[in-house]
Amino acid sequence: xxxxxxxxxxxxxxxxxxxxxxxxxxxxxxxxxxxxxxxxxxxxxxxxxxxxxxxxxxxxxxxxxxxxxxxxxxxxxxxxxxxxxxxxxxxxxxxxxxxxxxxxxxxxxxxxxxxxxxxxxxxxxxxxxxxxxxxxxxxxxxxxxxxxxxxxxxxxxxxxxxxxxxxxxxxxxxxxxxxxxxxxxxxxxxxxxxxxxxxxxxxxxxxxxxxxxxxxxxxxxxxxxxxxxxxxxxxxxxxxxxxxxxxxxxxxxxxxxxxxxxxxxxxxxxxxxxxxxxxxxxxxxxxxxxxxxxxxxxxxxxxxxxxxxxxxxxxxxxxxxxxxxxxxxxxx
Numbered sequence: 001x002x003x004x005x006x007x008x009x010x011x012x013x014x015x016x017x018x019x020x021x022x023x024x025x026x027x028x029x030x031x032x033x034x035x036x037x038x039x040x041x042x043x044x045x046x047x048x049x050x051x052x053x054x055x056x057x058x059x060x061x062x063x064x065x066x067x068x069x070x071x072x073x074x075x076x077x078x079x080x081x082x083x084x085x086x087x088x089x090x091x092x093x094x095x096x097x098x099x100x101x102x103x104x105x106x107x108x109x110x111x112x113x114x115x116x117x118x119x120x121x122x123x124x125x126x127x128x129x130x131x132x133x134x135x136x137x138x139x140x141x142x143x144x145x146x147x148x149x150x151x152x153x154x155x156x157x158x159x160x161x162x163x164x165x166x167x168x169x170x171x172x173x174x175x176x177x178x179x180x181x182x183x184x185x186x187x188x189x190x191x192x193x194x195x196x197x198x199x200x201x202x203x204x205x206x207x208x209x210x211x212x213x214x215x216x217x218x219x220x221x222x223x224x225x226x227x228x229x230x231x232x233x234x235x236x237x238x239x240x241x242x243x244x245x246x247x248x249x250x251x252x253x254x255x256x257x258x259x260x261x262x263x264x265x266x267x268x269x270x271x272x273x274x275x276x277x278x279x280x281x282x283x284x285x286x287x288x289x290x291x292x293x294x295x296x297x298x299x300x301x302x303x304x305x306x307x308x309x310x311x312x313x314x315x316x317x318x319x320x321x322x323x324x325x326x327x328x329x330x331x332x
Contacts (some may be wrong), residue, residue, distance in 0.1 A: 031234035062093030070162035077144020081107030087314035105242025176285035276305030
């Protein structure tokens, strides 16, 4: 990540294995402590879902026997995991069955070396989860890089969709959209990317510094960031292959989706657009553009929330999803 190539170069070669080990163990301990505390306060089932010869890690909240309401499936982006929904999932589970899962290459799911990581693979991961449970009616919550596969799944399976919920995400190139610094670095070919990527592969400290520098900009609530960044940093030690590959194809895939833009206008399903207002990247202008594209959409911009709107303002987001109050096209 930005700066990690330089950082790794100033770490003596003989010291890299040692520093890598202690960095990994430090954040592992942080993760274990967080996870144990979370499990004490929240109830959920865990599944290891087969996906070819690999396994997807799934958490299952709420009433698994309900057939009257759509199941809410929460999709994470990158460079994160299902933990970005740790505050939101239990709140939604008061009324719905809620599924969160890690894509292959991320979080606690398998990370196959020979796997091709792109938006198509994310789409197939989502399909594997839906088919495993045989869900009939679904609401999809997408965030960041899960926007493209989630939106496409909704368009291709409109008969199964209840509501599509967009949280600070994207689909195709928009002039309103600003690429996060780290994503821009890793998705732009050239010598700079090569040097930084080499450093990121070699040095856990370099990778950690760049990773955390970017994540700090994704939170409005710094206290929440202090809690979650160590959790995501632990998992980030093992996501480098999937992260690099998704960035390799990011711009090309986004441009190809321009050809599908017209299909977005024809989607008539319910869409809720809930964006953190303080996100400088997938920002309010992007949310407004989505509201113009989707005919049957409502728009809500949440104050005091940035890119991780579901962590900055989980109560506000859950209330909007659960219709505890209705705010239509609130762009103030």
